[in-house]
Amino acid sequence: MSAPAGLAGRTALTLGFVFLYGPILVLAAMSFNASRLVTVWGGFSTQWYFSLLENEALLDSARISLEAAAVSATLATTLGLLAAVALTRFGAFRTRSLFFGAAHAPLVLPEVVLGLALLTAFVAFGFNRGFLTLVIAHATFTMCFAAVALTSALRDLDPSQEEAAMDLGATPLQAFVLVALPAIAPALASAYLMTFTLSLDDLVIASFATGPGATTLPMRIYSQVRLGVTPEVNAVSTLLLTFVFFLLAVAALLRRRATRD
Amino acid sequence: MSARMSRARRAVLALPYLWLSVFFIAPMALVAKISLSHPAEARPPYEPVFSFSDGFAVALEKLRSLNLDAYRGFAEDSLYLESFLTSLAVAAISTLITLFVAYPFALALARAPQRLRPIFIGLAVAPFWTSFLIRVYAWIALLKDEGLINHALMTLGLIHEPLGIYATNVAVVIGIVYSYLPFMLLPLYSALEGQDPSLREAAADLGATPAEVFRRVTLPLSRRGIIAGCLLVFIPAVGEFVIPDLLGGSDSLMIGRTIWNDFFANRDWPTASAAAIVLLLLLLGPLLLAERLRLKDERLDR
Numbered sequence: 001m002s003a004p005a006g007l008a009g010r011t012a013l014t015l016g017f018v019f020l021y022g023p024i025l026v027l028a029a030m031s032f033n034a035s036r037l038v039t040v041w042g043g044f045s046t047q048w049y050f051s052l053l054e055n056e057a058l059l060d061s062a063r064i065s066l067e068a069a070a071v072s073a074t075l076a077t078t079l080g081l082l083a084a085v086a087l088t089r090f091g092a093f094r095t096r097s098l099f100f101g102a103a104h105a106p107l108v109l110p111e112v113v114l115g116l117a118l119l120t121a122f123v124a125f126g127f128n129r130g131f132l133t134l135v136i137a138h139a140t141f142t143m144c145f146a147a148v149a150l151t152s153a154l155r156d157l158d159p160s161q162e163e164a165a166m167d168l169g170a171t172p173l174q175a176f177v178l179v180a181l182p183a184i185a186p187a188l189a190s191a192y193l194m195t196f197t198l199s200l201d202d203l204v205i206a207s208f209a210t211g212p213g214a215t216t217l218p219m220r221i222y223s224q225v226r227l228g229v230t231p232e233v234n235a236v237s238t239l240l241l242t243f244v245f246f247l248l249a250v251a252a253l254l255r256r257r258a259t260r261d
Numbered sequence: 262m263s264a265r266m267s268r269a270r271r272a273v274l275a276l277p278y279l280w281l282s283v284f285f286i287a288p289m290a291l292v293a294k295i296s297l298s299h300p301a302e303a304r305p306p307y308e309p310v311f312s313f314s315d316g317f318a319v320a321l322e323k324l325r326s327l328n329l330d331a332y333r334g335f336a337e338d339s340l341y342l343e344s345f346l347t348s349l350a351v352a353a354i355s356t357l358i359t360l361f362v363a364y365p366f367a368l369a370l371a372r373a374p375q376r377l378r379p380i381f382i383g384l385a386v387a388p389f390w391t392s393f394l395i396r397v398y399a400w401i402a403l404l405k406d407e408g409l410i411n412h413a414l415m416t417l418g419l420i421h422e423p424l425g426i427y428a429t430n431v432a433v434v435i436g437i438v439y440s441y442l443p444f445m446l447l448p449l450y451s452a453l454e455g456q457d458p459s460l461r462e463a464a465a466d467l468g469a470t471p472a473e474v475f476r477r478v479t480l481p482l483s484r485r486g487i488i489a490g491c492l493l494v495f496i497p498a499v500g501e502f503v504i505p506d507l508l509g510g511s512d513s514l515m516i517g518r519t520i521w522n523d524f525f526a527n528r529d530w531p532t533a534s535a536a537a538i539v540l541l542l543l544l545l546g547p548l549l550l551a552e553r554l555r556l557k558d559e560r561l562d563r
Contacts, residue, residue: 009369013381016366020388020442023399026409030402038402039412083277090270099274102281104555108548110500112517113292113537116524120295120534121288140284143277173269194390201392204502208524218394225394225507229402237395244391252383 024241031234038229048235058220058236065200065217068131072138073196079139080146080191085176087147088154106141107148114141115208122209129211137209138202142195149194153187154180186254193251197244296331296535307530331535341536344519345543351430351505351515352498355437359445359494360487362438367449367486368479371456382450389443397436397507404432404508428510436504441497445490452486453479485554492551496544516540 031049035042052058083103090096106114118137119129127133157180165175181188203218210216217240224233298307370381388396403409406423414420426432456479464474502517509515516536523533541548 008365009372012365012369013373016362016369017384019362019439020385023403023439024388024391024396026403027395027399038405038408079277079280082273083281086270086274086277090274093274098286099278099281102285103277104552106285108496108551110497110517110540110544112500112502112520113541116520116533116537117288117292118284119524120291120530121284124291136284140280143280147277197390201390201394203394218392221398222394222503225398225401229398229405233398237392237398241391241395245387248387248390256379 027234028238028241030229031231031238033231036231048231049239051232052235052239055232057215058217058232061215061217061220062236064131064214068134068138068206068214068216069196069199072135072142072199073192075135075139076143076146076195076199077188077192079143080195081150081188083143083147084150084154087151103144103147106144111202111204115205118205119208129209131210131214134206134210134214134216137205138199141202141205142198145198146191146195149191150184150187153184157183186257190251190254193247193254197247200240200244292534292537295530296538297329298531299330331531332539340514341516341519344514344516344536345539347430347514348499348501348516349543351433351437352495352501355434355441355498356491356495358434359438359441360491363442363445363449363490366442367446367453370446370450371453378454382447385446385450386443393440394503396440397504400432400436400439400508401427404435427508428513430509430513432508433505433513433515436508437494437498437501440504441494444493444497448489448493449483449486452483452489456482489551489554492547492554496547496551499544500540 030038032044032046033040033042034045034047083099086093087096087100087103115137118133118140122129122133122136161183162175162179165179166172170178201218202216203222206216207219207222210219217236221233221236221240224230295307366385370378370385373381401408404427405411406425406427408427411420411423414424415422426435460478460482461474464478465471469477499515500517501515502521505513505515505518506521509518520533520536520540523529523536
């Protein structure tokens with residue numbers, strides 16, 4: 001590459017990353033600002049993190065978010081795996097296109113529409129809104145992400161290994177569990193982390209699906225954010241971002257190990 | 262084609278199929294139905310309510326009372342018309358700006374040294390997975406009148422009074438461009454990264470200037486990435502709730518926010534449901550186009 005093009009490329013990269021990460025880093029820096037004002041640096045302080053520890057409501061909603069994410073990610077990964085198996089292994093069964101559409105539509109549907117649909121259904125079914133409906137709603141929209149990721153993992157799999165296992169007398173189920181599942185284990189783990197992250201982060205669908213007693217962390221943050229920028233919100237946001245980046249790094253490492261094998 | 266499925270296969274399919282039927286297909290059908298009913302002071306706040314215990318005659322009677330009032334309301338209520346138009350305009354402008362911001366970035370990523378590319382692309386996409394809400398919130402501190410950007414510009418003497426961007430549609434556009442940049446970046450990157458460099462070299466050998474090479478080789482070859490990226494930004498942007506709610510003014514209504522308000526504040530479920538259906542119909546064209554592109558990609562991957 002010629003020198004001027006290299007310079008332009010480096011400039012574009014730098015500007016791009018500054019745009020993407022600048023606001024996040026400013027937010028993180030503000031969480032350590034002793035002053036309440038955004039434009040005044042009052043010195044380094046961790047006081048906002050300590051005041052979080054006394055905020056019972058916030059801690060409570062963080063616990064609910066983590067629990068909902070763990071349960072819904074387990075459900076979503078299981079359902080997503082079954083859907084992926086059906087879509088990759090079963091050929092053209094009847095109503096496959098309806099199933100395919102239903103398994104992909106939530107990826108592109110506006111969140112407000114999906115949330116509204118789920119809430120009206122919960123009311124019509126006579127479900128009391130709370131933790132259970134929150135988990136169902138999250139499992140429903142995140143299972144589609146899991147299904148897409150696992151479909152491509154299963155498709156990339158070399159079928160000859162399973163065929164060899166069956167030639168040696170394994171049943172199709174045994175071949176799948178003993179050969180295919182271990183081979184896509186990294187993709188499964190990464191799908192679990194992905195669905196966990198999506199659930200942990202979601203505000204709109206949770207607001208429709210949950211009820212009193214099961215307020216999630218993003219909902220709590222949202223109601224505080226509407227009142228303005230506060231150092232406590234900066235601190236809890238920074239913690240959440242750090243946690244999500246950590247999960248992402250783990251997922252990326254898992255995927256890299258998978259492609260190397 | 263296997264006409265009949267074994268029992269084991271049917272069992273595997275049954276669980277996700279049942280789940281999606283109960284928690285996705287049925288709810289969407291319900292929204293369509295509620296959009297045809299009357300608002301009511303009840304729980305749930307709409308009527309008629311169908312139930313399985315109804316006899317045929319009762320069901321028929323209720324079917325007759327379905328109506329299009331909620332839809333007719335849009336034509337009379339300028340609030341809705343305005344919301345739809347604002348949403349489409351804001352989403353279209355944001356999509357264009359996102360394209361112009363993302364293209365040079367994607368090009369630079371695609372031409373970066375091969376060993377650095379996976380790290381760069383990981384870093385570029387990572388923010389997509391981190392809290393949407395928090396990333397939008399971060400812009401409040403930057404854009405407010407007493408925020409960082411105004412403060413910095415005034416300290417430098419470039420402006421004498423705050424720009425007054427916060428709580429306007431300009432702030433909403435900035436928020437959308439920032440939040441959806443990864444959606445545009447990924448398809449552009451994969452379209453640009455897959456290009457054979459020898460095509461550009463051949464064009465250059467034949468006397469094309471770098472600008473001509475870009476206009477006549479690189480750009481046309483990345484067309485699919487451009488279309489996919491624009492759809493991926495435009496579709497969710499139209500129904501966006503968080504960004505207009507946090508960065509927009511009280512007068513900058515987008516349809517996602519109007520639906521939310523009708524549902525939670527006004528408890529007018531039929532109107533909110535009808536708006537959701539209209540929103541879906543508006544997006545149907547782009548949605549189907551996006552789905553077709555995705556299917557084509559999947560077939561190419563195989």
